[in-house]
Amino acid sequence: MKTGRSFRPIGVFATIMANKSPTQPKNNHASDLVEQAYSLTTNPEEYDQLVLTWEKRISSLVKKNALEIGANEHQIATGEDEHLLRAFTIIERLSAAEQTGAVALDDLLAAYTSPAILARPDGSIRATNNAASQILGVHTHINEIAVDSDNAKTLIERLSPNSATATASPTVLRAYGSDGQSLVLVFSPFHRDQEEPLTLIQTAEINWTKAVDQLLREGFSLTKAEISVTNSIVAGHSIADIAKNSDKSINTIRSQLSSVLAKTGARTQSDLVRLIAGISQIATLKVKPTNNIVAAAKALPDIEEHILLLPDGRKVAYRLIGPKGGRWAVFCHSMFGGPYLSAPARARLRQHNIRLLAVARPGFGETSPVKGGRETRHRTMSQDLKAVMADLGTGPCVLLGQEAGGGQGYTIAHFEPGLISAQVNFSSGIPFTKPEHIKGLPARMRGYMWTARLAPHILPLMIKGAVALLQKGKIELFHRTYYHGEGMDYETSQRSEVALILKKGAEFSYAQGHDAILEQTIDLSLDWSGYLDNFTHPTTLIHGEQNSQFPAKFVKKFADERQNVSFIKVRDGGLLLMHTHAELIIDVLDKQMKSLAGH
Template sequence: MAGQLRESARPPGDARLVVETMYQVAADPEAWEQLVQVLDDDGQEPTPELVRNLALSEDIARLTQRRDEGPNAARRPDLGWVLLSPGRKALAWNGAAAEILGGMGELAQGQAIVFDDPANDEALAQACARTQRQAGQVIVKLDRDDEEGPAFAYLTRGSALAGLAGADLPDSLDADAGLALVFPAASVTSSLWASIRDSFGLTPAEVRLARKLRDGRTLQDAAAELAVSVNTVRNQLRAIFDKMGLKRQSDLIRALTELSSLAGLIDGQERARAQEMELLQAPPLKFVSLSDGRRLAYREYGDPLGKPLLAFHEGLGSSLLPPGSERIGRELGLRIVCAERPGFGQSDPREDYSFEGVAADMVELCDQIGLDRVRIGGVLSGAPSAIQTAIALGDRAVKVQLYSGRPPRAPEFTPGNPLVMFRRGIEENSWVLESFFAILRMRLSTAMLERIVRRSSVHSPGDLDYLDSHPETSTFLTAYIGEALARSSRGPVDEIRAFRRARNMDIGALRAPLVVWHGEQDHFAPLAPLLAFLGDRASEVNVMPGVGHMMMLKHWRGLLADAAA
């Protein structure tokens, strides 16, 4: 490590204070801002003894780690919940509830839930009135289409919500004053029926009938709702009995009920991860073996025969793209490939991490999976790798887009923004990087991340508005960062060091047109240093009003549409 550090005249006492502060951060990650005050702008070189002491901070983090923290923690609860005001306005919700209600109507911050079926409005209103009159909870039946059947939910006092697993409410909300609408997770139910189908060889029609019977329908009712004859459902029921080894309809219903109660308990950790990926609409990871034997992980979204777009995640990100990317990619005719750079997520690290090395890996990926005439998009710290890859691809790169791009230049000082000051500090003091990211990896949680994002958005009112209206953002960002740190923190550490080494990076060989997209209120990755780095290479600069660092999430569809043009 010492070979990578430049000499400094700073006394060792400064470095000792950094070590002591890291101990505080290990015990309480939200004390990270204290590091801003003690990291030296010009860099420091600690003694070997202090480096050894710094490693003890990781032991402190490990001892104080909670079960809901870290990249392997279940980040999506088995329950979907919506916190309602006494007037039935939606105050907050999690991703599971958004997934369930998204198929029945519209869920908007500060507004009453608008259902496609007016009968559901009346059902919820009656349940709210009953809940406010009596103790306990009321079961609400909400109708959906015939294929999915109705959704059932409990309506209870908001005070019960804090005790439910994963109910991570914003601190500013008074749950006691409202009502909580609580659903079983849709993906648990989907997983149950998929397991029954796969285990016993049931046809889709037989699964539909089994669902009806489990929900209490008679054979006559099921036949009417499925628009088939009673004789047809009797034949299907006999087939279900034969395949599942049952003799009576009551046995079937009991078996389905028992399986339902167990569905969320089997293979808890793996199931939670699968549910999270389903919520994020994430396709499975794929891998290529590079010429030196390392593996590179990537995901593909959209149209497999569409125009190729090679996406570069940010400096603490992964191949998870915003929910909806699969559908948007298909609609726009894009084949979106997002690879995890070396050391990130499930990709093996490079011993010689550099932007040129990343570009070589990406060119090899393009060659192996058949990407030609490639569009390139780089988010934040993915910008230098995106540009270098475009240079390496030469005429195969047809367009480069930078979304809130960060250049490999000395970070511009933005007083008052703690994340800008923090990044500047750790980039200048690379000796703290490994321990800090190891602590972050162990202590990451949705609640902590949401508070950090909100704290860093104080000068971007558009970002705060976006977070208020899209409370599921924290769930996505936690999964996005958690996947980046799934195996280690090696990639983010290597990349920050690469930024410091590459401050004289030359982009004169870039041939493809380059388009800049930036948020007007982005104080974390300011536009001015990026434009200074790009010089005359930017063919188009688009500044999006009323938004800052959340620009990419807010305008994701528009950015992809521009890539497809």
């Protein structure tokens, strides 16, 4: 392909550029780009090199035509668009073809961290996970599950294709683990193209939220004391234990329990547990993996997964990280880190008694996507957080922002004033409003930024290519592109626990495809300084000196220009601060929270 011909401005930009005839510089980037693009379809290892070659290509066009951020920033055509489109389309189709095979049932259940069983109508086990074998002691038939004697027959009845389970909401049943632990089984019809009907049986950890309290109070007229007794019964406590812990007599607790049973219509404590499990399922659904998000559903210890159903039918996924009863803080995670923290970070949260609320942005994880432009996405994200905070009764919170999540924090404060009382960001960026901001970025990041601004028609292809690598299990190649050239960060990303968290974070991000990643990449690349017009809440920025994705000097200058912002530089830190300096980050968060509380 010739490299000396002039390029044509496209679409609405044709009029703007009509009086200019910028030409492409003479170099080998164009021919190299085409060759690497097609090579990538059979050799995924070429992706990183393709990104680098593309950056050289677009940067040479920027330099040649004196394009800058702001008034002289125009969309361009590179001359290789058709080849790039064709190559990335091939990659995407190859990836899709590899995923058309149905997920094996055993692999599907492996995504559940709690016991999960697929049972046939006769009670025999079609598939089970390790947790079911270890906790319930079930291997071949559901009659191996320990239940109350009056529930043994009911257990089999739940599996009939003609039962209510097959057509209605999930039903529940009290059972016991191999160690005698009281559990709640939830029965749901399992729909997939198959020859035999199956029932999915899970253990349900009842998620007692403010919504459950409200339903019991308004729907059954339970008093505060009766709700407390109900909560304790569901948690597996005996009447004697409840009386002892509440400094009340056993007769008082029995009387309160009798009132609860009468008001709810439950005949026994087991009936009551079934009722509360059902209410919990209605108020806040536990995450249930589907074929599209199997990998993203796996949880790490100390991380609870929930979904809140909004009145308009949208689903909002959120994670709770840290000790129950801890002080609330909001966690806006990075694009690819997901709502998952390392063991040292979770230990520090327990030490400071902090409980993080991480709400998935629209299109990420299991949260419903939203149609509309940039402002609609940001407003919806802020409203989703507001809804979950109201449901949990958190009140205003300090926000912990990781990388791109720091920018999300400013956005939330803009659209929903009052939710965020203060902010602690680490490894976060700033609005790119000056030429030196993009010029100072590492090559790969600079390529993405210029593409979003000057060749947005190419960016979806690049994102699709990256997601295709992830979906094909080539996450190490993705990390090589994302962290390569950032010495300590790439080394950190290869550590076993860090690699697991980053893998889960990436799976969480592309659980619904590439659209959400693409939208956030564009949001980060464009100027979002307008969200800072009323930015006044106390904010601390923690930044690694070796962070080459977002150079520390730019972040420090951003902080110096604002009275409400302080800056902490970590000399031996890079981008992945949560995996190298978790204690520092959580300590700063704790200090900020205590400062607001007047401690």
